[in-house]
Every structure is written in C-alpha cells, then in structure tokens.
Amino acid sequence: MDSISNMLIMMKNGSLAGKESVSFPYSKIKNAIAECLKKEGYVSSVSKKIKKDQPVLELGLVYTDEKPKITEVERISKQSKRVYFRMRDIHRVRNGSGLLVLSTPKGILSGKDARKEQVGGEALFRIW
Numbered sequence: 001m002d003s004i005s006n007m008l009i010m011m012k013n014g015s016l017a018g019k020e021s022v023s024f025p026y027s028k029i030k031n032a033i034a035e036c037l038k039k040e041g042y043v044s045s046v047s048k049k050i051k052k053d054q055p056v057l058e059l060g061l062v063y064t065d066e067k068p069k070i071t072e073v074e075r076i077s078k079q080s081k082r083v084y085f086r087m088r089d090i091h092r093v094r095n096g097s098g099l100l101v102l103s104t105p106k107g108i109l110s111g112k113d114a115r116k117e118q119v120g121g122e123a124l125f126r127i128w
Contacts, residue, residue, distance in 0.1 A: 003027065008073040008125055011043075015061045015068035021045075026055035032108040033101060033124070034059055040099050040110055042069055042127060076123040086120040098128030 007030050014022035024030070026048055034057060037043040045060035062069040077083045085102065090111045093100050100111035104121030114121065 002075070002079055004029065004033065004124065005075050005078075007033070008075065008127070011059065011061070012070055012073050015063070015070040018068075019061060021058055021060045023049070023051070023056045023058040026057045029103075029108070030057055036101055036108045036110055037099075037127070042099065070127060072128055074126045076125055083123050084120065085123045087115060087118055089120065090115050093126050094128045098126055100126050 003025070007024050010022050010024055031046070031048070034043060034046040037059075038046050042062060043059045044062050045058075047058050049056050049058055090100065090102070092098075093111070101124045102109055102111060102114050102121040103124055104114055104117070104119045106117055106119055108124075109117065109119070109121075
C-alpha cells in the first residue's frame with residue numbers, strides 16, 4: 001500500500017476514534033507533510049521518536065469542541081496515476097474549510113502557500 005495513503009488513513013481513523021496521537025514509520029516526506037499540516041492547524045505536534053530501534057513519527061491530533069479537525073481525506077495522486085496542478089488550477093477546498101497539499105519544487109506546500117509562491121506541482125491529497 002502507498003505509505004502516504006496509509007499515514008492519511010491512520011490520522012483520519014485516529015481522530016474519528018478520539019485518539020490523542022497517532023504514530024507510523026518515519027520518512028522524510030511524511031515528516032514534511034506533517035509539518036505542513038501542523039502549520040495549517042490540522043495537527044498539534046510532530047515528533048520523531050525511536051521505538052524498537054526504528055524511527056517513528058508521532059502526530060498529536062487536533063479537536064475543536066470535542067469534534068475532530070480531520071474528518072475526511074482524499075488522495076489525489078496515486079502510484080498508478082500522478083496528477084499535476086498548475087498554479088492557476090489550485091482552488092480552495094470545501095470553500096476554504098479544507099486543505100490541498102502539493103509536492104512542489106519548493107517543497108511540500110499547502111494550496112494557499114503554493115499560490116503565494118506562484119508554483120504548481122503534484123497534488124498529493126485534500127483534507128477536511
């Protein structure tokens with residue numbers, strides 16, 4: 001299975017189950033995605049830990065009025081089909097209540113930051 005999809009589904013299921021944090025195997029791209037989500041307020045904390053001699057990424061989940069901030073995720077680019085957005089193709093998700101995450105030449109950015117930097121890239125996922 002795709003490791004980014006696995007990370008997203010674990011975050012969604014953990015937040016819907018009321019967990020305080022979720023953890024999964026560490027990678028640089030997962031860390032970059034987690035930092036982007038933290039910047040946008042979807043994750044409260046990001047930390048790299050060692051469990052059983054393996055690096056693990058642990059994310060703190062965010063709740064507002066005891067409702068999870070992450071209720072749904074939609075993977076756009078898959079291993080079998082890559083989807084690229086130009087800067088003018090980047091639009092708001094769910095009228096501004098969601099977030100689009102892209103892999104750009106300037107790193108992992110949210111849709112809002114990508115438009116500000118005037119870059120496009122591979123659309124990874126939408127989250128709301």
